[in-house]
Amino acid sequence: MCTGRVDLAHVLRAFNNGVDGVFIGGCHLNECNYITNGNFHALKMVCLCKRIMDHIGLSPERLNMEFMSSGEGNLFVESVNAFVNNVKELGPLGRGEGLDETEFKLKLQAYSDMVPYIRLVDNEKLRIHFDQKEQYEEYFFSEEFDRLFNELIASKVHTYIKVNPVS
Amino acid sequence: MEGEAGNFKVRLKRKPRYVLEDKCTGCTVCVEFCPVKFPDPFNQDISQNKAIHIYYSQAIPLITYIDESCLYLKEKKCRICEAVCQNDAIDFSQTEEFMDIKVGAVILAPGFEPYDPGLREDYGYEKYQNVITSMDYERLTDSTGPYEGQVLRPSDQQHPRNVAWIQCVGSRQVNPPGANSYCSSVCCTYTQKQVILAKEHDAESECTVFHNDIRSHGKDFERYYQRAENLPGVRFIRSYTSVEKEDPETKNITIKYATNEGGVKEEEFDLVVLSVGLNPPTGNESLAAKFGIELNEHGFCKTDPLNPMQTSRPGFYISGAFQGPVDIPESVVTASGAGSQCGALLNYRRGDLSTDRVYPPEKDVSAEEPRxxxxxxxxxxxxxxxxxxxxxxxxxxxxxxxxxxxxxxxxxxxxxxxxxxxxxxxxxxxxxxxxxxxxxxxxxxxxxxxxxxxxxxxxxxxxxxxxxxxxxxxxxxxxxxxxxxxxxxxxxxxxxxxxPLMEIELPVNKRALVVGGGIAGMTCALSIAAQGHEVCLVEKEQELGGTARQIYHTLEGLDVQDYLKDLIAKVYHHPSVRVYTGVQITGNSGYIGNFVTTLQSKETTTKIEHGATVIATGADVYTPSEYLYGEDERVLTQLELEEKIATDDPAVVDAECLVMIQCVGCRNEDRDYCSRICCNESVKNALELKEKNPQMDIYVLFRDMRTYGYKEDYYREAAEKDVKFIRYEPEHEPVIEAAEGEDRPVLRVTLPDYVLGKKLEIDADIVSLAAAVVPSAGTKELESMFKIGLNPDGFFKEAHVKLRPVEFATEGVYLCGLAHYPKLISESVSQACGAAGRVLALLSNDIVTASGSICEVDESLCIMCGACIESCTYGAIETHETPQGKRARVIPVLCKGDGLCNTKCPVGAIQLKHFTDQELFSQIDAEVPEKAKTAV
CATH class of the missing domain: 3.40.50 (Rossmann fold)
Structure with a gap:
């Protein structure tokens, strides 16, 4: 199993269960020992998920991906410590953001339910590949992506919530 | 040791570890309690380790040993480790042991020793604290290094902000004594790596590299060089240097250097890194004496000039840097190649000592409640x-x-x-x-x-x-x-x-197909055949031989045509090698262990079933459009020049003046790589011409002379014989025109002379161009037919540059020779043997086993959107017809179990077994204790 197997559904499920933060560790970018380079897929998923969290009102900092090798135990410890401290500062999921619990849970559930559809959009409209982490971050916070996200994902989830108010 | 090839008896001395290997679990509690601290040799003595310790974090076996600094061993005191070990693994009663083992062949892999700059005073090493070697720096950047990945300079443990590297320390020098005349081959690129790492550690740091020629002759190395050079705050300065002084307060180091533009300068740095070269391994002479093998004049192993793994003694092979300075890919290649040659030597008793492990029959518990x-x-x-x-x-x-x-x-x-x-x-x-x-x-x-x-x-x-x-x-x-x-x-x-998952077993067809009948293809075919397998060798031309047919001598003076004739005869005479010449490959199907390839000649179509494929299709020579090539017959490529030298063409051998221009058609925007062999080729032709006509004026116009390894000695020889080497920059390429000279019509070559700061005009009779080596014409077709990849330059791409240099990511398909990248004949032979070694690792098995943890499609859910097929880098998912229409299907033997496809499938139809959504969700849910009770 490669980091690329980590799925949007897994991350949303964890937040749905009430965890306050999710950390994903992957191999260094562009140093795949195979030809898979699945860490780029995971990075893309993380960027997308951050935008979803943003849309729900949850802090995207609750999701963090870092890249390291198996020999870099100290880097792992540093990254996790920094992340845990950050999440502690953010406070409990939703409450830290001052969100209404029923409402954000409803939205999280809606996005979870819509994962199959989001995958379709991802497969058809978000076929991007860059070499650098920064390029992904740039893309996922670009106007172009905003438009795609609002038109193809956010609005559909909105409709879904309207149709299924207490799912 | 005694005996002969096929039957050696070796006596080994085993030093006491004082730790029982079968009891130590590597828990390292003993290390914590051990009171003895001493400088850790693995970390270049920069940090400390204990008397009992694990050598380093990736050591195999990952268990402790006790070294000579132990208090008990020295003074019969302490024994704390014994007291704290809960598994009774410490054993001070161990003594030196001798073991006699019988072997058929020996591979020597003693590696190399970094050059010690402490032997001389001119670099200030060991005199000034902040002058360190590249090995020291390497450990500093490592996260398991002395400061856990922090680069701190010795004098004050502060982060250096301004670091200088000095290249060629101990290499490419005839003086002082102890220096090596050869080029150590790897230092230019490892320095570039260290510069990139330095910038990653501290983006603000200033990095300066003082260098001679930059030798990035390895695959993809030219781009890597540019990457390092283009980082902000990085300077590459072409200059000799001297380490002048240390500031007594700051302990900063002053370096003196000179450039053509700026003259002599002095500059201060926080830290100076000496890019030390590669020396023969310590103990090389006693090793040679013990085993009765010869060393070369540099102290490395003397090897067959066209088989870098063969020592002077039959049954003795080497791998890695004992042949001389080589990098990791070359080391891995020769390791596999040496293994293959042992396999050929000992083939008659392959498998004699192996036994199968027998397990009890597996119980079916799938219907039981989990216990x-x-x-x-x-x-x-x-x-x-x-x-x-x-x-x-x-x-x-x-x-x-x-x-x-x-x-x-x-x-x-x-x-x-x-x-x-x-x-x-x-x-x-x-x-x-x-x-x-x-x-x-x-x-x-x-x-x-x-x-x-x-x-x-x-x-x-x-x-x-x-x-x-x-x-x-x-x-x-x-x-x-x-x-x-x-x-x-x-x-x-x-x-x-x-x-419960089953591992899939598939039969292996024992035949190999080798595509390409040049030196690499023929050598590989013979090596496979020598190990008992049938080989089909396919060549598109009517004759075997490939590019080598145009090469007459090697730089060392070996007759290539004789060698080639002999090799071709061996191929034709080998009963297990079937040669097909004048044929095209028109189709390939199947997978590892079971391929079918279609050959088309003028008359017939042949289908070959085989278990392994080797791609050895060579390369072509670039046809220059520059420098009047094709317009003026006095302008030749180096290969054409070589032919004219070999045939004593008077227009060439009687010329008054000959100019060679390097890097024609590569190291530019179109082809952003170095063709690796051309500098050697030009030096070879220059030396031959000087031999035939010592009066001839020969100019070599170059960008960086890349006569790596031992070839440096020939470069020096050429310079000593008055071959003039003049550097040009790509912004001011030489200009060539037909002109009237003083007494004859000439080709006038004009270029700036940076040393003298003026324009230089050379009237030449012949101009020869070091034309680039380019991917061979059929590369693209083979790429899609065999489902293998290309690098950005159009050469075939290996599965992993360092770990798997002769394999494709597509299993069962291997690679050697110029199809991989330009290389010398000896390097092609190494790679051909290396590829044969990997082929044998496959063909010597009766079956291939695939992991049980692979993907599977639930056809009732599949909507045939194709997303999984697109995401699979291994081509492991195919479409097939079912009564309900087309569906995706996993080819189990090709699936690597990465599970990428799972995240693309909109309907969850494809699942990675052992890591299914159900398994992962249950784990995620169980993170919350309440969920664990209710979840199923």
Missing amino acids: IGVFVCHCGANIGRVVDVPSAVEYALTLPNVVYAQEQLFSCATNSAEEITEKIKEKNLNRVIVAACSPRTLEMLFRDTLREAGLNQYYYEMANIREHCSWVHPKEKEEALLKSKDIIRMAAARARHLE
Whole structure:
């Protein structure tokens, strides 16, 4: 199993269960020992998920991906410590953001339910590949992506919530 | 040692480890308690280690040993390690042992020794604290290094902000004594790596590299050089340097250097790194004497000029840097190649000593309710002193489906593993969890333990409460216990959903197909055939020989045509090699172990079934459009020049003046790589011409002379024989025009002379161009036909530059020769043998086994959107017809189990077995204790 197997559904499920933060560790970018380079897929998923969290009102900092090798135990410890401290500062999921619990849970559930559809959009409209982490971050916070996200994902989830108010 | 090839007797001396290998579990409690600290040689003596220690974090076996600094060994005191070891692994009664072993062949791989700049005074090494070697720097940048990855300079342990590297330290020098005349080949690129790392560590740092020629002759190295050079704050300065002085207060170092533009300058740096070269391994002479092998004039192993792995003694092979300075890919290639040559030597008794392991028959427990057994490991004190293990055991028993739990001192000890096997049988367990360490090292062992008990190995699950818990929370014992419980609970949740998986076995066709009949293809074919396999060797031309047919001599003076004639005869005479010339490949299907390839000649179509494929299709020479090539017959390529020299063409050998221009058609925007062999080729032709006509004026116009390794000696020889080497920059390429000279019509070559700062005009009779080596014409077709990849320059792309240099990512397909990248004949031979070694690793098996943890499509859910097929980099998913229409299907033997496709499938139809959504969700849910109770 490669980091690329980590799925949007897994991350949303964890937040749905009430965890306050999710950390994903992957191999260094562009140093795949195979030809898979699945860490780029995971990075893309993380960027997308951050935008979803943003849309729900949850802090995207609750999701963090870092890249390291198996020999870099100290880097792992540093990254996790920094992340845990950050999440502690953010406070409990939703409450830290001052969100209404029923409402954000409803939205999280809606996005979870819509994962199959989001995958379709991802497969058809978000076929991007860059070499650098920064390029992904740039893309996922670009106007172009905003438009795609609002038109193809956010609005559909909105409709879904309207149709299924207490799912 | 005594004996001869095929039958040696070797006596080995084993130094006492003072630690019992079968008892030490690598828990390192002893290291913690050992009172003796001494400089750690693995970290270049920069940091300290203990008398008992593990050599380094990736050591195999990953267990401790005691070295000479031990108090007990020196003064009969201490023995603390013995007292703290809970597995009684310390044994001070061990003494030196001798073992006699019988072997058929010997591979020597003693490596190299970094050059010691302390032997001379001019670099200030050992005199000034802040002058270090590149080996020191390498350790500093490593996260397991002296400061855990922080680069701190010796004088004050501060981060250096302004670092200088000095190239060619101990290399390319005839003086002073102790320096090496050869080029160490690897230093330019490792320095570039260190510069990139320095900038990653500290983006603000200033990096300066003082260099001679930049030699980035390796595959993809030219781009790497540009990447380093283009980083902000990085300067590459072409200059000789001297280390002048140290500031007594700041301990900064002043370097003096000179450039053409700026004259002589002095500049201060925080840290100076000496890019030291590669020396022969320590003890090379006694090694040579002991084994009766010869060394070359540099002290490395003397090898057959066209077989860099063959020593002067039959049955003795070498791999790696004992042949001279080589990089990692070349080392790995020769390792495989040396193995292959041993295989050829000893083929007549292949497999004589191997025995099959027999496991009890597997029980079918798939219909049973899960019965989970949990074994919680103390790991000596590693887990036990932080995590309350008995409480963890008690907790495990409260979890759904857990029917048995116990603690163990060391689960990985032989007796503990046997205990697990016994308990599986006694308690009728059908799932097993060991809560201990990382699956990285021990998962294989415990899977085996399950097999011994007749359980499917995929019913095993590991809970890591050491690396993920006790080691990172040594001071938070209560929380560590809670976390251990979480981890065990999650493991148990997943274990309930585990399924028995079968590993797939497919038969292997024992025949190999080698595509390309040049030196690489022929050598590879012969090496495979020598190990008992039938080989089909396919060549598109009517004759075998490839590019080598145009080469007359090597730089060392070997007659290539004789060698080639001999090689071709061997190929035709070998009963197991079938040669097909004048044929095209028109089709290829199948997968590892079972390929079918279609050949088309003028008359017939042939289908060949084979288990392995080797691509050795060579390369072409660039046809220059520059420098009047094709317009003026006095302008030649180096290969054409070589032919004219060999045939004593008077227009060439009687010329008054000849100009060679390097880097024609590469190291530019169109072809951003170095063709590696051209500098050697030009030096070779220049030397031959000087031999035939010492009066001839020869100019070599170059950008960087890349006569790497021992070839440097020939470059020096050419310069001594008055061949003039003049450097040009790509912005001011030489200009050539037909003109009237003083007494004859000439080709006038004009270029700036940077040293003299003026324009230089040379009237030449012949101009020869070092034309680039380019991918061969049919490369693209082969790429799609054999489903193999190309690099950005159009050469074939190996599976991993360093780890798998002669294999494609497509299993069962291998690579050698110029098709991979331009290289010398000797390097092609290494690679051909290396590829043969990998082919044999496949063909010597009767079956190929695929992991059980691979993807599977539920056809009733599949909507045939194709997303999984597109995401699979291994081409492991195909479409097939079903009564309901087209569906995706996994080709099990090709699937690597990465699971990328799972995240693309909109309907969840494709699942990675052993990591299914159900298994992963159950684990995620169990993270929340309340969910664990209700979840199924």
